[in-house]
Structure formats: structure tokens, C-alpha cells
Amino acid sequence: MEYISDTTSLDKAISTLDTAPFVTVDTEFMRESTYWSKLCLIQIASTTHEYVIDPLAPDINLSRFYDLMTNKAVCKVFHAARQDVEIIFNQSGKIPEPMFDTQIAAMVCGYGESAGYETLVREICNEQLDKSSRFTDWSRRPLSKKQITYALGDVTHLRTIYQTLKSSLEKSNRVNWLDEEMKILTSPETYDLKPDDAWKRLKFRGHNKRVHSVLIALAYWRETLAQKHNVPRNRILKDDGLYEVSTHPTRSTADIAQLRGVPRGFERGPYAKSLVDAVASGLERDFDTLPKIHTKKPLPNGIGPIVELLKVSLKICSEENEVAQKLIATVGDLEQIAADDHADVKALNGWRRDLFGENALKLKHGSLMIGISKGKTRLFPRKP
Numbered sequence: 001m002e003y004i005s006d007t008t009s010l011d012k013a014i015s016t017l018d019t020a021p022f023v024t025v026d027t028e029f030m031r032e033s034t035y036w037s038k039l040c041l042i043q044i045a046s047t048t049h050e051y052v053i054d055p056l057a058p059d060i061n062l063s064r065f066y067d068l069m070t071n072k073a074v075c076k077v078f079h080a081a082r083q084d085v086e087i088i089f090n091q092s093g094k095i096p097e098p099m100f101d102t103q104i105a106a107m108v109c110g111y112g113e114s115a116g117y118e119t120l121v122r123e124i125c126n127e128q129l130d131k132s133s134r135f136t137d138w139s140r141r142p143l144s145k146k147q148i149t150y151a152l153g154d155v156t157h158l159r160t161i162y163q164t165l166k167s168s169l170e171k172s173n174r175v176n177w178l179d180e181e182m183k184i185l186t187s188p189e190t191y192d193l194k195p196d197d198a199w200k201r202l203k204f205r206g207h208n209k210r211v212h213s214v215l216i217a218l219a220y221w222r223e224t225l226a227q228k229h230n231v232p233r234n235r236i237l238k239d240d241g242l243y244e245v246s247t248h249p250t251r252s253t254a255d256i257a258q259l260r261g262v263p264r265g266f267e268r269g270p271y272a273k274s275l276v277d278a279v280a281s282g283l284e285r286d287f288d289t290l291p292k293i294h295t296k297k298p299l300p301n302g303i304g305p306i307v308e309l310l311k312v313s314l315k316i317c318s319e320e321n322e323v324a325q326k327l328i329a330t331v332g333d334l335e336q337i338a339a340d341d342h343a344d345v346k347a348l349n350g351w352r353r354d355l356f357g358e359n360a361l362k363l364k365h366g367s368l369m370i371g372i373s374k375g376k377t378r379l380f381p382r383k384p
Contacts, residue, residue: 010064014068017044026078026084027039039055041053043152054141066091069097070097076096076098078100081101085191095191101181102162106120106165121161125160130150211246214279215282216282216290218282222242241261254267303338314356348361
């Protein structure tokens, strides 16, 4: 293992890793008090080399590391990649590709719903992780040898896990299943946090266009301030506050003091005036220009038993094919399928439709039935 804290050493390490068929990657970061994650440590390994990179070192330029992340000859292996990739994208504008996420692969290969790294280390590598340094403040220096060893463990075991899961996917002809999931993780839209899209994080209640317009304006206002000042969104105003202000639009800073969902004294703070301005912009907007907001439609009466049957069908499918249920379909998917044969849900597209969706529709319409054979619950063709 080599600890890297300068650009020359990093460039030399990357030159070695550039020739590897794959590298395992993990990051340590801090985000509790900021909007943007603070990258504190990078761990990376090939089958023959292991490195811990200190991005906080004063004499280091990470350009070569980010170049490696887009080297198409080297597969980048992560476990639960989303946060790691988000940090890399925000720091460099680049997304690792090609990429392999062992958490998703493990769910495809039958390692259960959670597929946590610790579980995979135990079940695949037959080892136990030392988690005593889990709550380390990774921004502090110097790091102890124990902390560095702990951090490196997140990529050393990952090599064996990756090779095992990759082999399993190839044997079961499920490589393309993982490819479909990777499309989301390799899309820039997944990580590009545009204030214009901040409203998509919120739940819209009812169909009042005035409320929707103000809430969209407030979401933009909060996201812009959070990014500008690098503070968590809730430090500006919590979701409950946004909902209350949108329902009871404030015309002046004095009005803010009357709202329960807004912290006491907010009307005297630095964000009060801009909040009032955001409300005004929402009220002044032409409601016909609002984006299409999909509020959850009430489910038709009488579909409860159909949903329950689909749940049983999903469990059967999951156990027979050794794929995690939540990767195949959610309860929301089942509700939508029960209500609409053409529902726009993942379970009716791609490999999920082949594995589960078609049978779900057949069960719904009575051409399949659920029964018990030799002590196991199965799906059977329904005889005329």
C-alpha cells in the first residue's frame, strides 16, 4: 500500500493503474454541514497495487485520477456507487465509465435486498470487516495507520467481490441486466443538481396551480442559496416550511412570523427578503407555463386483492430466480400494474418485464393462477 500526497507520486500511480483491466474505487467524504460533499480521501486498487490518495494535501493535483475515471480500457468498480460518482462529477465534471456497481450486481445475483458491503465481504471473501473507524472525521490530519488500513479495506476485498459477481452474471447471462442499471449511474443528469429542477425533490399535494407555482419558486430559491453558501438545504428552510409558505403566501417579511413551519426569527434573518421575492415570482408566473406535475392518483376501488396477488407473484419470481424483490419491482409498481396494463413502471420494461411483468399481467387477467405444489408456491397456467 502507498499513501499518496503529491502530484508526482499520483501521476506515477495512475500510469500503473492505466494498464489494469479494472480498478476498485471508494471515497471518504464529509457532508453533514455543507451542500457539496468535501472529498477527504480516495482509495483505489488493482489486482497488484493499492493506493490511498489524500485530496486535501496542499501539493496534489487530481487531474490524472479523473482522467483514469474516463479511461474506457479500465473498468471502475464501486460498491453503492452513486455518492462516490456524484463527488467525482462535481469535482471534475467527469463520470467514471465503464463502471460496475457491486451492490446492484449482488441484488441481481441473489444476495438479498440490502447487499451491504460488509455482508458481501463475509459471504464471498469469508472475512469480517473491522468497522471501528467507521465514524472517523476524514477531514482531520494526520490520519492514523489504523484509519488508513480501515479505509483501504473498502477496495481490497472489493476485488474478489467484483470477480465473483462478474463471473456469476456471465454464467447466468445477466450481464445486460446490470448494463441497464448502469445507464442511470453513468448519466450526467443523475448528478447535475440544477436549481431549476429542485422542485422535483418535493411532494406536491392537491392540484392548486397557485400553490404549485409558489412551491416551485421556493424550491429554486432554496437550492440557489444552498449552493451559493455551501450549506445543507434544511439550513435555509426545511421542506415543511416550503409547504406552509406555498399554502399561505407571504407578502412581506412581517407575514413570515405568523407561520408555524418557519423558524422563529426567520423574518429578521438574511434570507427573509429573498423568500418574499421568491413567493412574488411564483404568484406572478403564468400558471399555464408550469411544468407537468404528476401527483399520485387515487387507486381504483377493488384493486387491493389484485395488489396482494401481485406481491405473492413477485416473491415467487424473486425466490425462483434469486433476484432481490426491490430490484424487480416496488409496491408502487404493483399498484400501478393492478390499475393499468400499460403503466409506465420499470417492472413492465426491459429484463424486468421478461422476468416478472408479463406473468404479472397474465395473473391479473386470469390466465395464470397461484397454487402450491410439493410444498412450494408457484404460478400455474389456468386451465379453461
